[in-house]
Amino acid sequence: MINLFYKISTLKKYMTKTAKIIIGVVVIVLIAWLGYFYKKQATQMGNTEPIKIGSIFALTGLGASQGEQELKGVQLAVKEINEAGGISGRQIELISEDVSLDKLNVAGSVAHKLVDIDKVMAIVGTTWDEPAQAILPIIEAAKVPMVGQNQTRALKKDNPFNYFFSTWYDNEVGVRELLSYAQKMRLKKVVIVRPIGAGFYQYVSDKISSNAKEFGVEIIEDINLNNPTVNDFRTDLAKIKIKKPDAVIIVLNGFTGCPFLKQAGEIIGNVPVLSTEGSGDYYALSQCSKSMENLYFSYPKETSEYASFVERYDKAFGASPSTPSVMTAYDALKIIAKSLESTNGEGGEKLQKVLAQTKSYKGVSLNDISFDELGFVATPLDAFEMRTVKDGKFVKIR
Amino acid sequence: MEYLIHLTILFAIYGILGLSLNLVVGYTGLLSVTHAAFYGIGAYATAILLTSFGVNFFVSVLAAIIVSAVIALLIGLILSKFDDDYYALASFGFNIIIFSVFLNWQELTRGPLGIPGIGKPSFGISNFQFLISNNLEFLILALLFLGLIYFTSRFIVNSSFGRILKAIREDEKAIQIFGYNTLYYKLAIFVISAAMASVAGSLFASYITFIDPSSFWLMESIFILAIVILGGLSNLKGSLLGALFLILLPEALRFVGMPNDIAAQMRQVIYGVILILLMLYRPQGLAGEYKI
């Protein structure tokens, strides 16, 4: 009894005024906002309330350079729809959240917040596979459809989830386009360099290895890089040099592209570097175009909508869309909006059914977006083309 | 409310991590920055056993504890040769080595692709089967584990074993003179702490149903260390407070309205500033008693 009394009085002593204030403020903020949202749910009736759509991209930390751009694609779509009157007369309210590989443990919290508190109708996201994989059970249980803008086929195989769709291309098609170029240019002996760190690189690199033989490409050396933030490739390039390959294949993106290409230029000279669509990054082009002249990459063909999209994007953001997932993110939101039109703003199972039946949607990323039974985009075998860089511009290789 | 249940489960998991690390850092004075490694070993052990071998969750927890304990024994032995800064550095070296194993031993862990589809806990005695089928039930399980570990920690800390740990923290040489084999004590608490962390990992794996190496990198160890320091070194309730605070803070910030373009970055700024302010005004932590 005396112990208890003693404990309370010492506890009071510990908690100085400032500590109490800080803790108090945080708790109050949390309660206040939760209360605010509860109230908002309670009074939300009637059709002039905004339609909420969530987005989850990597906005800080690992992958932020990509997620930042993907968010822009979605923002443009939202702006255009709202300016045209919204969905069934209701404006879209975009709730944007941040999940990146270096803080993967908030993926669940973010998903729960969007579906339980904000009560979004649908979500666009995530940047790369991992956060999506962690979120799938949550959206499935809450019956909130999510459309991914750059998820690989590795995602659903283990767990068929019905509420997840993706507008991202089948990477294998791009890989095969790349390899058929190698075949055409008689690049027989090739070294593959595997960046490591996100499942995406692993998946695409595996596709390259498994498809290579069919195109007469022999992988003479398989080099694994070591961590996602590495940008010193020199010794790996020195190893490549002594093998004297016809070409180097590596899955690059806007972040690793410039350092690798610059160092490749220094160490292995004119050996061509082959890569996939992530390397055709407009932002990287503005930073190191000269080094990119040795780069040959497969990229989705321009659709009929593309030119006008670029104009609108440029008007909104003063730049070209840097990477293909900007376009797929834009299409993802537009498809969600279109489906919401047909369900008259209703979400859940009804929305899922309409989304699943998306066929022949004219997108910016593909001329014909149709979801297959797993919810992925059916990618035509000739959807990609080869490009390189000349005089600071991307040019198609004939 | 699913969101709150989710946050409470995370609190339970990070509470376990904070408690276990506090035993080593706060009570014994060993600056270990490798806790995420044991968290990860627990998670991967459970993930692999559940997905590839269909082992029962609780059995996998035990298996994970054994694996963690063995590895902790080895690491603890090597670490015991160091003191102070070198201890910290060597410990995070181990964290990175173990992370490398998660990332590169692909036959076992599938590397960066991670392990999806991890099942939920279940147990059965003959005809009676109980499967944890929703988050509320999982929460109860997690809280049970948290309670178990909290009371175990309290027991350790209040026992004579705990007193020796504190003595080691204050002045190791002095207590050696009294004939105590300090190596044994330091190893023992390191292994116990690792075993607890692995339980947290098992819970994490089963709850999220998907794990990949990026959750167990150095920053996670630093985050757990932050929980311990923020809560107050050598104060068990403090570690729980610290876990609560560091989980709720980013969530609370999500509700503060900001223009979409910079919202995420601004939240990071505010988060960082709050950490600074907290340290400035309460350097001993929210419930700390130990002020050097």
Added chain:
Amino acid sequence: MDILPQLILNSVIAGAIYALVALGFNLIYGATKFFNMTHGVIAVIGAYAFLFFGKTLGLNLFLSVFIGVATAAIAGYGLDKLIYLPLRKRKASNMALLIASLGAFTALQAIIAILFTSQFQTLWRNYSTQKIYEIYGGVITQTQLIILISGILITAALVLSLKYTLFGKMVRAVSDDEEAAKIIGINTNKIISRVFIIGSAIAGLAGILIGFDTGIEPTMGMSLLLKGVIVSVIGGVGNIYGGFLGAFLLGFAENFGIWKISGEWKDAIAFALLIIFLLFRPRGIMKK
């Protein structure tokens, strides 16, 4: 073995970069004795300051470098005055300083991302027109040579000034024992403040040079910091000359490791070597 010259050059280049980052970290750590998590992001601040003045505004190269270094120095000074000094005055533990620096690191990195976006950027206006030198079949660029020379010069300057100037002696006194230094009348806070300025300036320079060599983006501070910490400990914490040697040791270990064993285990190897090394030489490579 035509790969050997390139390997050696790569090791030297990597070592030079690590040395520059570690120099500042080592200096500050010696005086303050806590793991300053902001050191990496201060290098990044220097680089971005250069980006703004040198590339975006197009000012003169040397002026921009100076501004970049100065900005980093001011940032370090500011952090000390606003955060670390008050904490030291409150007799806060090194753990509290660590967490405060973690908070500062998070906030600063996010501010850079707001101001400059998260995109990868280069510091050159024309990326590829750098001079390349060939040495026995190995390649090294002009920038890399500058990094190497700066590393050597700065280390020499630091070692000499620490040994022979009054300021240097005071810094060493504070590094050895802050309390004792106070007793004999040294204004330790002022010395530490100057150490922050110098250490941060070096970090800023390192950031700018690395930016020239590869490029910059807001999250690069963390990996720079890690390398700086490792090298400082290898060389013996607070020991400038040791840190310099340790940097090259790490550079060689990493690159030869990649050559002989697959690149994916590079980090693990580096750390395993580190731990083994520390087992035999717990005070670092220089006997104190």
